[in-house]
Amino acid sequence: MSGGALPGLPPADMLLVLAVILPLFGLLPLLLLGSRLAERLTLLVLAAGLAVALGIGAEVAAAGQAATAFIGGWRPPLGVGLRADGLSAVMLVMTAVVLCATGLYAMTGPATPRAAGERMPTAFWMLLLCVWSALNLVFVAEDLFTLYVALELLTFAAVPLVCLDGKEGQIEAALRYLVFALFGSVLYLLGTVLIYALYGTLDIILAARRASVSPGLVVALAAMTAGMMAKAALFPLHLWLPPAHSGAPPAASAMLSAVVIKAPIFLLVRFWLDLAPESLAVKVGPILAGLGAAAILMCSLVALAQHRLKLLIAYSTAAQIGYLFLMFPLAAAASAWSALAWTGGALHLASHAFSKAAMFMAAGLIAEAVGHDRIKGLTGLGRALPVSVAAFGLGGLSLMGLPPAGGFVAKVMLLSAAVHLGNWWIALVILIGGLLAGGYVLRVVVPALQRPAAPLALRPVAGWREWVALALALVAVGLGFVPLEPSAYLAIGRPASWAEGAP
Amino acid sequence: MIALHLLTGLCVLAGLVFFAAGTLGLLRLPDPLTRLHALAKADNIGLGLIALGVLPQLVASGAVLAAAKVVAIWLLLQLSSGAVAQLLAEVAFRDSETGADDPDGAAAEAGEP
Amino acid sequence: MTAGTLGGSDLLLLSAILVPLVLGLAALKPWVRRWGPTLALVAPLPALAAVLLVPVGQSVLLVPAPFRLTLALDAPGALLLGGAALLWLLAGIYARAYLKDDPERGAFSVWWLLTMAGAFAVFLVADVASFYLAYALVSFAAYGLAAHDDTAEARRAGRVYLALTVLGEALLIAAFVMLASSVSGANPLIRDAVAGLAQSPWRGAILGLLLVGFTMKMGLFPLHVWMPLAHAVAPVPGSAVLSGIVVKAGVIGLIRFLPADLPLAQWGMALLTAGLFTAFYGVAIGLTQSHPKRALAYSTVSQMGVVAAVLGAGLAAGDAAAPSLAAFYALNHMLLKGAMFLAVGVAMASGPRHLRLVLIGAAVLGLSLAGLPFTGGALAKYAVKAPVGEGGAGILLALSAGGTTLLMARYVLLLAARGKGADPAAGEAEAPPALLVPWAVLSGVAVLLPFALFTPVTGLGLGGLFSLEGIIKGLWPVALGLAVAALLYQKPPKVSEIPAGDILALTQGLRPALRGLLSAAVRLDAGLRHWSSAALALVLVMVALAVAMGEPQWLQPLWP
Amino acid sequence: MSLAFDALLCLLALLAALRAVAAGEGFSRVAAFMAYGLILGLVWVRLAAVDVALTEVAVGSGVTGLVLLRAVARDDAPAPLAAGLAYRLLAGVVALLVFAGLAAVVLLLPEPAPSLAPEVARHLPATDLGNPITAVLIVFRALDTLLETVVLLLALIGVWALSPDRTWAGRPAVLLPAPWSGALEFLARLVVPVGVLVGLYMFWAGADVPGGAFQGGAVLAAMALMAIAAGLLPRPVLARRRLRALLLAGPFGFLLVGVLGWVFADAFLAYPPGVEKAVIILVEAAITLSIAVTLALLVLGPPVAEETE
């Protein structure tokens, strides 16, 4: 048992393992149940999982050090270790909240469209739990091969989600997503085998301790980073994201854009700040930031030119991912300001998750009510669907980086770090990104607030689903009240080591 | 001992000859049925001879179980290649019968194992 | 600094902001929105009370570190807050009558209340982060007032306004980040941040961004294009508030963020020249306008130029008194301009006989703005003479007063035309009292209030003004302006009307270029999203990463 | 002498791989890929990893090849035009660059190769298993294996989710569209029982000699498919509870044993001391059963229209 367990809460290592296997416990019986029972069981598991995630967060805060667990009692390098430091705990809680909201949003209520048969709802609930288990594992696993299996579990759950409606365009998008993601994960595997060949261990922390700059490590990190960039759809590797995220059913695209896309990014942060030696991180930082900047500028411009609402939001995801890559050169430099950049990046990761999930849910409700996805036909919608447009607007507010949203605080933190570390072009890109985000958000919100030219014929939409979207948007706004200083919570468990806790 | 090695060498060599004949038949013969005929016959006898050649070596070195496995493999192959050849022949025959034989001999190509 | 318990005056300061904000958000509910216009009357009262009761210099820490949300009432803030509260109250009464048969008045009142909350907050907050929050609130909520009518022109004006507002926000956040980071701690007070400006390494960049960001809100050339568009399309009470108060957010920004005691000659001169140029430019374009509201909008551009000039002079000389004098001038402009916009509405609604009365009132307001002796405007002009000094700038300042007189004459002329032709059915009808009374009260206050405030703000006696030499100095620019107006009235020159947002027309050329850029981006994106290019890109990225991390000596064995 | 054989083996593998990439037509590409898989099986034997050789041949080229063959047969889309010569040259150059990088790294691998073999040897007796690979799979890295069974199940759920709504509870499509053939039935009647015996033996022997759950499961799946193709067994109705319970046996069983680990051995997926071998065999049996059913259903594909045979 490691770390001082909070009274009343089960020990930290049990919670860690629970976070991974609880969704599996929920998933497996679903095969035997009908879709109504499946829904109820999933919502129950979602609630329990949220409690576990919050428990882990509390344990890490109370113990002031990372929570650790060893599978089967075997310590690395032989066994597999799970470890949740400050950042992992934040990611676990973020994922739990977003997926609970998605569950509520996708719940069949009086006004939700009747699913044609058992296939869609049952498959959706199973895939949701799989996504959750995989994400939790990605955030806590410290073993490179376990991370590979977790990433594959995530991809195999995300691909069917994309083509759940079964239309031809979506299946083509899902196929393209699957094969490109596989290309990425096999490159990651190539990196993993080289790391094992060099250091005889797959554990990130032990490998980091033995890591020294050598051709093998360089090729390994290059392959792993390229693989993760392919799975994170960083520009110019974003071919699969727009069709996949816009084609998926609304609840699924909310999940995909908000949390599934964050797993490979989290791993990149894990590699470049825990595993790789400082000298390599400084060399690679500019390349990652350069591609991130290209992503922000290019994908925002293309988002401005989109005619369909969901495609606009999907391109916005591709652009916002660019911000997260701007963090690497800032966080790699060993200075007080890099801690601020590190906090800004984590905050952007979280606030983008909440605001993007809210925007996709709102877009789904708007498409349901109006019957089409074209931006042109949305004039005057603000009066008909005020709550959905408000959710979309508040989410957009966070993307634009305007106070009082979380996106604003993250932008200020990254800007301050960029200014102090002298990366002027990063500061400029952040500002231009905010402008372009303003462009493509206001392009939808402003016509919605005007008076409709012709009265809109709307199909009824369940009120509580709109409030779920608005609640998520309000959480993104709530993140705006995070203090503008390096967060102590995120510093727990850094630099990573197994030393603390049980010897 | 020398006789043993001689026997093994001879058998394996003969087996190889049959395999070569089978492959030559595959490349040279015109239509699927005759190719199947060549392959099924030649490869089976080839494998039989090689198994025959290897058996004494194994028995001599005391690995009786391995020898039994080699024989089992040979038997399984007899069975499966015979049945598969039969199936392919049925398909080839039905295609040539119904004239579904595509002009560019795709069916013939499909006949190839 | 009463951090713990919130005293009576602290609560008053807080409620000045919270009451309009809460009412505005509550008005989102349909049944509250029906009472919107009446709520709009109640909302400014706490602010008015705060200005009257709370001693100047009082500040309250709402949320302790690391947020440090603080409100503070300093001299310029109190002046502008008082004027704003008064104008919101009277314009609110006016708007209730003006919009009584407009179906969308509920929505208008939501934007009205939110802009009010933002405006009061901008004048009160004392820390950087909440200033940015208040500034963003007043800027984006004002969009609702501008783009109220559902006409194509209103939508275009709204788009231009939003584009420039988002640009302004980006510039300001960059400046605030650099400003705040020179002081330790998460969210410094504006005072401390500005104090740290002297030795901050990016002083030039910060000042540049601050000046551009705030003068864009004030409508200084060349970033004034949005103001004539927005103020012309807004309904009359909306234009009054936009031109009167929302523009002052830029003024208070400059007052707060420019170092009072650190003489910066070049930045000061730059602001001074830009201000003076805008003063004359506004008058020149305003004269060609055919609608009284657009003429007034250009007059605001011109007057804000004067305020910028005053602040520039103060910055150049490091004169600590300049900000409060500029605030006094801005207050005078706020009330006069508000009254003039309301006059347009009253003129529209009254028949020919009553129109004469309205025209006389408007003329008085115009002359007061121009600085005719014995009017409030003269006091304002006299007050700002000190920082600008007697040199070339002083003369130009006086000349701009002449220009303003000319523009005001044009405005009265347009008002007369507008009055007769606008509403023949009005016949002998008199403007409804709900419009007439608030306008009359506002005009009276606008002309007389400076007399009460002159000595406390400037510390000078009134005597100097009423001396013969003072009268002469105030009179000749006005006389000159009237003479030229009479001359032009005889032989009106054939000058075609310059479209509102004058130099915006130049940007029409930009539109196809922008569209070209978008389609190029889409084509590049479509190209990159083919499988062959993406797969190749992935492998090239891997190779690039490896090469970037590699060291040259690893290739040594290849060529020993 | 053996180096020459290894070189020949490598050459064959490269040729098969090149053929699989360069072949124009879908079927010959899959045929080349299956040949590649079998040659890799030999490579694994040469690398002294018989367990992996079994898995590579059974799953890597056998079942994968079967799935690809089925896909080639059903995907009658016209073969899209090949990439331009310039692009192919560029791709070739880049591939060579990657080869050079990897080859350099392989040549520069550290000489006393770091290895966990001694670590495994030290802890092997605690698991009282003979086969170290099974020990690593089921004991030391048990979480990977648990997740792997879930991955397989998830792939099946993904494949089933592709069916149209109305046939969610139907039967999978016919595997072999040919009419009944005596030869196939004869072959099935003879080989299936022997195959099942071999599969069970491979699972049972996995504890001590090369073999194990995955290899045994693959052989059992093959036998099931042969029986269904020959008509000895009907195509299963996918919504039947019993079939789905079989699917769950592996992952759920493993999960339950893992949770029991908390109770008896104070760590998740730890085996109660003293009865490790029995529990491990039990778990492996459940996994073998589930893998056999899952692999078979994956090859059979999504449920299509309900047919009255």
Next chain:
Amino acid sequence: MSAETLFGLAAAALCAIGIYGLMVGRGALARLIAFNLLGGGVFVLFGVVARRGAGAGFGGDPVPQALVITGIVVAFSATALGAALVERLAQLRAKGGAPSEEPEADT
């Protein structure tokens, strides 16, 4: 030139061929096969590392060999999912499904 180095270079070559196939491959099936080739190459690399780490009475380090078994099964499930997607796509296209919203030429 030991056997391990030979197989190591062969594995590197297989990876290169796989990557070439993934770049040049036309149509999803060709790419799936190229993915399996690349996967096979990486797994042989695992095998070489295992063989180099032989010792303590084993012919090869059991940990990477166990990983390869897991990897092969995961690669198979990926290929099965991909193949099912390809078949479903062919089925829909054969039924004259409406072309997807943006007719992207899959060149």
